[in-house]
Amino acid sequence: MNPELPAVLVRGTxxxxxxxxxxxxxxxxxxxDREKAAMIVGGAWALLTLVPLNLYAVRxxxxxxxxxxxxxxxxxxxxxLAWALLWGVLPALLLRLLPVPLLAGLLVWIDxxxxxxxxxxxxxxxxxxVGEITGAAAVLIxxxxxxxxxxxxxxxxxxxxxxxxxxxxxxxxxxxxLLEAVPDPETAFAAGQLLLWAGLPGLAAARELARVGGGTPxxxxxxxxxxxxxxxxxxxxxxxxSVAVLYVLLAAMxxxxxxxxxxxxxxxxGAGVADWHENARLTERFGADWTAYRSGVxxxxxxxxxxxxxxxxxxxxxxxxxxxxSLAVWITLRGPVALDIRPAAEHPEVLYRLTYELxxxxxxxxxxxxxxxxxxLGLGWALTGWALDLPGLRNFxxxxxxxxxxxxRPARRPTDPAAL
Numbered sequence: 057m058n059p060e061l062p063a064v065l066v067r068g069t070x071x072x073x074x075x076x077x078x079x080x081x082x083x084x085x086x087x088x089d090r091e092k093a094a095m096i097v098g099g100a101w102a103l104l105t106l107v108p109l110n111l112y113a114v115r116x117x118x119x120x121x122x123x124x125x126x127x128x129x130x131x132x133x134x135x136x137l138a139w140a141l142l143w144g145v146l147p148a149l150l151l152r153l154l155p156v157p158l159l160a161g162l163l164v165w166i167d168x169x170x171x172x173x174x175x176x177x178x179x180x181x182x183x184x185x186v187g188e189i190t191g192a193a194a195v196l197i198x199x200x201x202x203x204x205x206x207x208x209x210x211x212x213x214x215x216x217x218x219x220x221x222x223x224x225x226x227x228x229x230x231x232x233x234l235l236e237a238v239p240d241p242e243t244a245f246a247a248g249q250l251l252l253w254a255g256l257p258g259l260a261a262a263r264e265l266a267r268v269g270g271g272t273p274x275x276x277x278x279x280x281x282x283x284x285x286x287x288x289x290x291x292x293x294x295x296x297x298s299v300a301v302l303y304v305l306l307a308a309m310x311x312x313x314x315x316x317x318x319x320x321x322x323x324x325x326g327a328g329v330a331d332w333h334e335n336a337r338l339t340e341r342f343g344a345d346w347t348a349y350r351s352g353v354x355x356x357x358x359x360x361x362x363x364x365x366x367x368x369x370x371x372x373x374x375x376x377x378x379x380x381x382s383l384a385v386w387i388t389l390r391g392p393v394a395l396d397i398r399p400a401a402e403h404p405e406v407l408y409r410l411t412y413e414l415x416x417x418x419x420x421x422x423x424x425x426x427x428x429x430x431x432x433l434g435l436g437w438a439l440t441g442w443a444l445d446l447p448g449l450r451n452f453x454x455x456x457x458x459x460x461x462x463x464x465r466p467a468r469r470p471t472d473p474a475a476l
Contacts, residue, residue, distance in 0.1 A: 063123060066177045070170075071134045074141040093277035094148035097215070100222040101202060102144025104230075106136055107197045108423040109187075118187030119180045121173070135210075142167070143196045148203040150370040156200045164192050174211055205275060219273055220259060227299055228306070231318060237310035247309050253439065254305055258298030260442040261287040268367070275334070282342045284349055285369070285414060287442070289362035289394075290435055292355040294327045321358060360435050362393045371429045372400040372411040374467035380410060383426070392432035400467035408464035413464060416418035422464075423454045 087095065110131050113119050123132045143163060150159055171180060172378060202218060205211045232238070239247050262273050263287030270278020273295060287294035303319035306312070338346040352363045373384040384397050400407045410424035420428050423444060430441030444450060458464075 065435055066124075066174050067123065067132060067134050070138040070174065074146060078141060078146055078149070081146070081152075085152070087122050087149065089276040090207050090209065091152075093272070093274045094151075094206040095145045096274060096276070097206060097219060098148050098199040098203050099140055099144040100226055101199050101218070102140040102195055103136075104222060104225045105198075106129065106139050106143070106191075108328060109191055109194060110136065113187045115289070116183075116187070117181040118184045119178055121177060122179060123177050127427050132436060135174075135177065143191075144199050147196075147200050148207070151200070151203055151207060156204050158199055160192070160196060164188070167191075209277075212266045212270060212272065215277070216260070216262050216272050220262050223273075223295075223299075224255075228302060231315065232306065232310070235310075235312050235314060237306070237312040239306070239309040243309070247305075249419065250305055251302060254301040254441075255298050256439055256442045257291070257365040258295040258462075260445075261294035261298075263333045268414060275337070278337075281333055282338070282345050282349065283367075284353075284363065284365065286431060287438070288353070289359075289366035289431065290353070290438065291358040292350070292353045294358075296322050297356055326355065358435055362432060362434075362438070364393055366394050367414050367417070368394045368396065368429060369432060370396045370398060370413045370415070371425065372398055372407055372413070372467075374400040374407070374410070374465065376467065377465065379462060382404075382462055383410070387429055387433070390433045390437075392429070395429060395432035403467075407467045423450050423457060 110121075111129065114121065114130065121127075121130055121132055121135075126133045147159060147163065147415075150163075153159075154162065168185075171178065171184065171188065202215065205215055264283055265271050265273060267281045268285055269281045269283040271277055271279030291297055300319045300322040303315045303322065307315035307319065335350070348365060349363070352365055353359065371384070371387070374380045387395070388397060400411065403411070407421070409421040410425045411427040412420045425448070427441035427445035431439040444453060
C-alpha cells in the first residue's frame with residue numbers, strides 16, 4: 057500500500073467533505089442575502105483566527121502537523137481551509153435547522169470525533185482537548201453569534217466594527233504577513249499616524265452606514281437608507297479609496313512593489329464589478345435620489361467642500377452659553393454646507409449639551425455633535441471631526457471639556473418659569 061495514501065485521504069476528505077455539505081445546503085435552498093453576508097463574515101473570522109490558533113497549538117504541543125506540500129509555516133493550507141468551512145461558513149446555513157447552542161455543541165462534538173481520525177497528518181498531544189475548547193471559544197462561538205446577528209439584522213454596530221476589523225486583517229494584515237513586509241521600526245510612530253489618517257475616511261464611512269443607514273459595508277447586508285452624509289458627502293467610495301491609499305503608503309514604508317499592484321487593483325475592481333453591481337442595485341432601490349447623488353459626487357477624487365445635496369444637519373446651540381455662542385459664530389463664518397444652526401431652546405426637548413441631528417435620523421451630543429458639524433465645513437475639518445469622534449478619544453475630550461466648564465446644562469425657553 058502506498059504510504060502516502062492515508063495522508064492523501066485525510067487531506068482530501070478533510071477539504072471536500074465540508075465543501076460538499078456546503079454545496080448541498082446551497083442547492084437545497086439558495087442562500088438569502090443575509091445568509092450570504094453571514095457566510096462571508098463567518099468565513100473571514102474563522103480564517104483569521106484559525107491560523108494563529110494552529111500556530112500556537114503547535115508551539116503549545118496541543119497537536120502537530122506531519123504533511124508535505126501545500127504548507128504555510130508548517131500548516132496544511134487545505135486543512136485550515138476545511139476547518140474554516142466547517143466552523144466559519146457552514147454555521148450560517150446550518151442555523152436554518154438548529155439554534156445557536158445546539159449547533160455549537162454539534163460542531164464541537166463532530167470536531168472532537170474527527171480530530172483523532174486525522175492521523176498521521178494531525179498528531180494530537182496530551183492536552184489537545186484544551187486546544188479544542190480554546191478553538192471553540194475563540195472561533196466557533198463568535199462565528200455563530202455573528203451569523204445569528206447578521207441573519208436577524210441585530211446589533212448593527214457590533215457587526216460593523218467586526219467587519220471593519222476583518223477587512224483590516226484580510227486586506228492589510230494578511231498581505232503584510234504573507235509578503236513578510238515589515239515597516240522600518242525607526243519610523244513606526246510616524247508611519248502609524250499616516251496610516252491612521254489614511255484609514256479614517258474608510259472607518260468613518262463604515263460607521264456612517266451603521267449609524268445613519270442601519271446597515272453594514274457588505275453588499276448583502278446593506279443600509280436601509282441612502283447615505284449621503286459623513287465621508288459620502290465628499291467621495292462616493294470612501295472605503296475603497298482608503299484601502300488604495302493605505303496600500304500605497306505601506307508599499308512606500310516596506311519597499312514592497314507588489315503592494316502597489318494591490319493598490320491599482322482596488323480602483324480597477326471598483327470601476328468594474330463593484331460599480332456595475334452597486335449602480336444597478338442602488339438605482340433600483342433609491343431611483344432619482346441615487347442618480348442625483350452619483351452625478352454630484354465623484355467615485356475616487358474627494359470634493360474639498362461637501363456635496364450641497366447631502367443630508368441636511370441641524371446643530372442646536374445654547375444661546376445662553378457664551379462659549380456655545382462663540383462656537384456657533386465660528387462655524388457660521390466658515391460657511392457650512394447643508395447645516396442649520398438653531399437655538400437649543402427651540403428644540404421640543406430640554407437639551408443639556410450641544411446637539412446635532414439629521415432629520416428623521418439619529419442624534420449626537422457634546423463633542424460628538426461638534427465632530428458632526430465639522431463635516432459640513434470642508435474635507436480637512438471633516439478629517440479632524442472623524443478623528444475626534446473615535447471611541448476613546450471622544451470620551452477623553454468630553455471629560456476634559458466638562459472639567460473646564462463645558463459640562464451639561466439645560467437649555468430652556470426664556471418663557472419657561474424654571475429658567476427665570
